Amino acid sequence: MSHEHIDVSYVAKLARLDLTPEEIETFQPQLNAILGHVESLSSVELPDDLDLDDHDTLAIMRGDAPQPSLNPEAVLENAPDQAQSQIRVPKVVADA
Amino acid sequence: MTLTQLRQQFLSGETTPSQALESLASDLPNRDKEIQSIVSYDTKSALEQAASADLSRPLGGLPIAIKDNINTLGQPCTCGSSFLEKNYVSPYDATVIKKLREAGAIPFSRTNMDEFAMGSATENSALQLTRNPCDLGRIAGGSSGGSAAAVAAGIAHAALGSDTGGSIRQPASHCGIVGLKPTYGRVSRYGLVAFASSLDQIGPLTRTVDDAALILQTIAGYDPKDTTSLDAPVPDYSATINDGVEGLKIGIPKEYFSDGIHPGVRENVEQCLKKLEAQGATLVPISLPHTEYVVATYYVIAPAEASSNLSRFDGIRYGNRAKNPADIIDLYHQSREQGFGPEVKRRIILGTYVLSSGYYDAFYTRAQKVRKLITRDFTRAFESVDAIISPVAPTPARKIGACADDPLQDYLSDVFTIAANLSGIPAISVPCGTTAFDGAENLPVGIQILAPHLGEQMMLRVAKAAEQA
Numbered sequence: 379m380s381h382e383h384i385d386v387s388y389v390a391k392l393a394r395l396d397l398t399p400e401e402i403e404t405f406q407p408q409l410n411a412i413l414g415h416v417e418s419l420s421s422v423e424l425p426d427d428l429d430l431d432d433h434d435t436l437a438i439m440r441g442d443a444p445q446p447s448l449n450p451e452a453v454l455e456n457a458p459d460q461a462q463s464q465i466r467v468p469k470v471v472a473d474a
Numbered sequence: 475m476t477l478t479q480l481r482q483q484f485l486s487g488e489t490t491p492s493q494a495l496e497s498l499a500s501d502l503p504n505r506d507k508e509i510q511s512i513v514s515y516d517t518k519s520a521l522e523q524a525a526s527a528d529l530s531r532p533l534g535g536l537p538i539a540i541k542d543n544i545n546t547l548g549q550p551c552t553c554g555s556s557f558l559e560k561n562y563v564s565p566y567d568a569t570v571i572k573k574l575r576e577a578g579a580i581p582f583s584r585t586n587m588d589e590f591a592m593g594s595a596t597e598n599s600a601l602q603l604t605r606n607p608c609d610l611g612r613i614a615g616g617s618s619g620g621s622a623a624a625v626a627a628g629i630a631h632a633a634l635g636s637d638t639g640g641s642i643r644q645p646a647s648h649c650g651i652v653g654l655k656p657t658y659g660r661v662s663r664y665g666l667v668a669f670a671s672s673l674d675q676i677g678p679l680t681r682t683v684d685d686a687a688l689i690l691q692t693i694a695g696y697d698p699k700d701t702t703s704l705d706a707p708v709p710d711y712s713a714t715i716n717d718g719v720e721g722l723k724i725g726i727p728k729e730y731f732s733d734g735i736h737p738g739v740r741e742n743v744e745q746c747l748k749k750l751e752a753q754g755a756t757l758v759p760i761s762l763p764h765t766e767y768v769v770a771t772y773y774v775i776a777p778a779e780a781s782s783n784l785s786r787f788d789g790i791r792y793g794n795r796a797k798n799p800a801d802i803i804d805l806y807h808q809s810r811e812q813g814f815g816p817e818v819k820r821r822i823i824l825g826t827y828v829l830s831s832g833y834y835d836a837f838y839t840r841a842q843k844v845r846k847l848i849t850r851d852f853t854r855a856f857e858s859v860d861a862i863i864s865p866v867a868p869t870p871a872r873k874i875g876a877c878a879d880d881p882l883q884d885y886l887s888d889v890f891t892i893a894a895n896l897s898g899i900p901a902i903s904v905p906c907g908t909t910a911f912d913g914a915e916n917l918p919v920g921i922q923i924l925a926p927h928l929g930e931q932m933m934l935r936v937a938k939a940a941e942q943a
Contacts, residue, residue: 384827393781393826394788394803395819396811405820411882412824416770419840428843440698452565458795467790468802 384409477536477632477685484529484536491524491535495582498537502583502629508610510602511624513542514550515583523580531578533692539630541621542584543591544568544676545665553667554587554599554617557793557813568665569700570634570676570693577692585633586620589815590784591641591669593617594884597874598817605874606649609914612871615645621679622649632680632689636666638673639772640866640891643903646679647866647920650905652937653679654686657928658898659704661690662697670779671702673772673895683904683937687711690930706928714931719939720754722932725859729765730890736869738909742919743865746906749943750863750936758859762851765893767844769885772892774828774841780818781825787813820881849897856926861936863923864890866903870917890922900930902937 386406390397397405450463459466475483483489499517506512520537527535540546543553545564552558571581588598596604596619604619606612607627614623618635622645625633635642637655646653654677661676668674678689691712696705726747731740751757789795789809796808814822828837855862867887877884894901906921921940925933 386823389823389827389830390819392830393822394785394806394810395814395822396807397819398811401816401819404816405823408820408881409824409827411880412773412885413827415882415885416774416828416837416841418770419767419774419844420836422764422767422840422844422847424840424843424847428846430839430842430846438701440701448565453791456562456565456792458561458789458793465791468799468805470802 384413475631476681477688478682480536480631481534484534491527491580492521494535495520495524495537495580498582505627505629506624508605509607509623509627509629510604511586511614511620511627511629512539512583513552513586513601513620516549519548520580520582527580528578532688533574534578535580536578537580537582537631538574538689539583539585539621539624539633540571540581541587541618541633541635543587543636543667544570544634545667546571546581549584551667552601553591554589554601555813555815555818556600557787559601561794562792566665569662569697571665573693573695579692583624583630585618585624588617588619589818590667590780591617591636591638592780592817592821594640594644594888595877596620596645598815600815603874606871608650608916608918609871611873612914612917613648613874615648615871617641618679619645622646622651622653625649625651625679625681632678632685634676635679636674636676637895638669638776639895640888642677642679643866643891643901643920643922644888646903647905648871648918650918651679651681652683652686652905652941653677653903654690655894655901656690656694656930657704657900659702660900660928660930661693662700662703664697664699668783670776671783672779673776683902683934683941684712684715686902687715687934704928709931711931711934715934715938717935718753719750719936722755722861722936723758723859724750724755724936725758725760725855725862727760727762727765727855727862727864729762730864734868735865736909736911738911739865739867739869739919742907742909743863743921746921746940746943747863750939753939753943760855760859760862762855762893764844764848764851768848768892768896769889771841771844771848771896772888773824773885774837775845775896777821777825778829778838779825781822781829784818784822789813817881845896848893852893852897852899860932861923861925861929863921866890866920866922870909870911870919873912894924899927900925900933902933904937904940906940
């Protein structure tokens with residue numbers, strides 16, 4: 379459980395975040411300190427009978443049946459860009 | 475004035491819901507000028523509801539402030555974030571809002587919070603800084619700091635908050651009011667903007683334990699729209715609330731009374747314990763041996779879930795969208811960079827890291843296993859005691875800005891509240907006195923009462939006794 383090589387800039391890209399150089403400089407020691415604290419978990423003795431498949435707390439899904447949904451017009455009003463009752467986004471496919 | 479007192483005034487004809495609301499709305503700008511607990515309010519809509527209030531319902535005509543991460547039809551829901559500040563209006567009611575309305579209550583005023591509920595001071599709000607009504611130079615606590623400050627200052631009679639690691643109980647303690655986190659699944663999370671879904675719960679912040687019970691009675695119950703909602707009957711909380719503590723066994727965990735506690739906090743909590751003992755409770759020393767790992771466990775699991783939950787804020791369907799991006803990926807990156815504040819970014823990076831390939835087992839799986847051990851500690855403790863009592867926080871409210879460059883220091887202050895979220899049990903914060911701290915004379919101290927899974931009745935009974943002690 380070593381955090382010595384956390385690359386804040388790389389992990390931020392994985393999280394779809396553009397950080398400024400100042401943010402990277404600020405976050406690096408803060409995240410190192412937090413991960414240093416988290417490393418204490420590696421010293422916990424874990425008993426053999428720990429079961430993470432906790433069936434009594436698993437989410438219970440409703441039946442796969444149609445249900446009333448939100449009003450599409452009200453939902454679309456929150457979209458930053460919309461046209462023809464749809465959300466408009468930048469082009470996602472490259473030119474042929 | 476408490477909710478219960480206001481209700482009595484409605485029923486006796488001393489005042490009406492419209493008059494009460496007009497008074498609240500006209501006083502709000504002045505009362506909240508320095509405290510800054512409210513981020514928006516819609517008097518017109520609330521007055522329309524007040525005009526047709528049905529006083530025969532349990533909360534008929536009572537105005538209740540709502541934390542700004544709970545969707546309320548037609549109202550903004552900023553989550554304390556620039557991402558949603560200017561361009562989001564809720565298209566639906568959260569289940570708790572629907573239940574409040576059915577009980578006759580009027581959701582009025584939206585309360586400030588740490589951005590996406592990430593913080594312990596309400597200093598991480600992108601909108602404004604909420605100050606503690608007891609001392610304006612100090613934090614109100616967080617993340618439901620707006621709700622706590624509003625209730626403490628009389629800007630609201632009661633409020634809803636959300637609690638992921640102590641975000642109802644700690645601000646309630648710092649502001650000298652009552653804050654209740656229900657059992658996980660007791661109250662529907664549908665319509666609460668998710669931070670960490672396995673830990674989040676909505677609950678009341680009120681002036682009295684009776685008021686907390688009154689609101690819990692309304693918002694508790696099964697909801698098919700929340701897959702983690704518990705399908706269990708809701709007992710009548712008021713029926714046993716005055717039963718007292720005679721014959722009850724109260725567990726006192728040694729790990730929660732360590733050297734790190736401020737002496738004034740310890741003294742107030744111990745005084746309250748003595749009074750409960752005098753009322754017939756038996757104090758039983760217990761141990762919760764994995765307490766030292768709760769903060770570390772929480773700061774793996776909560777950021778992991780947050781990094782996943784906050785991926786929905788991508789600039790496509792709602793909220794901030796960057797202008798003139800190079801392509802769709804650039805749109806995601808820029809929209810998120812512009813819209814999120816530092817604490818949210820820090821936690822998203824932390825969560826992404828602990829979930830990433832090569833680190834998942836070492837951090838996330840291990841934290842889930844330790845979470846099991848923490849839960850097991852409580853299960854075993856409740857085999858021999860009816861409730862557990864501890865301080866809510868190691869110190870009273872700190873000065874504003876004291877942890878600005880050291881987030882870990884703030885994280886560590888949540889040490890006594892986090893375990894209830896990790897183990898899913900209910901917990902309540904009740905004022906138990908004041909103390910001098912760091913240059914201030916009379917800062918509120920809170921006592922925390924924890925109960926077994928779905929043990930809200932027992933918890934409220936002990937809380938009421940502690941309140942009167």
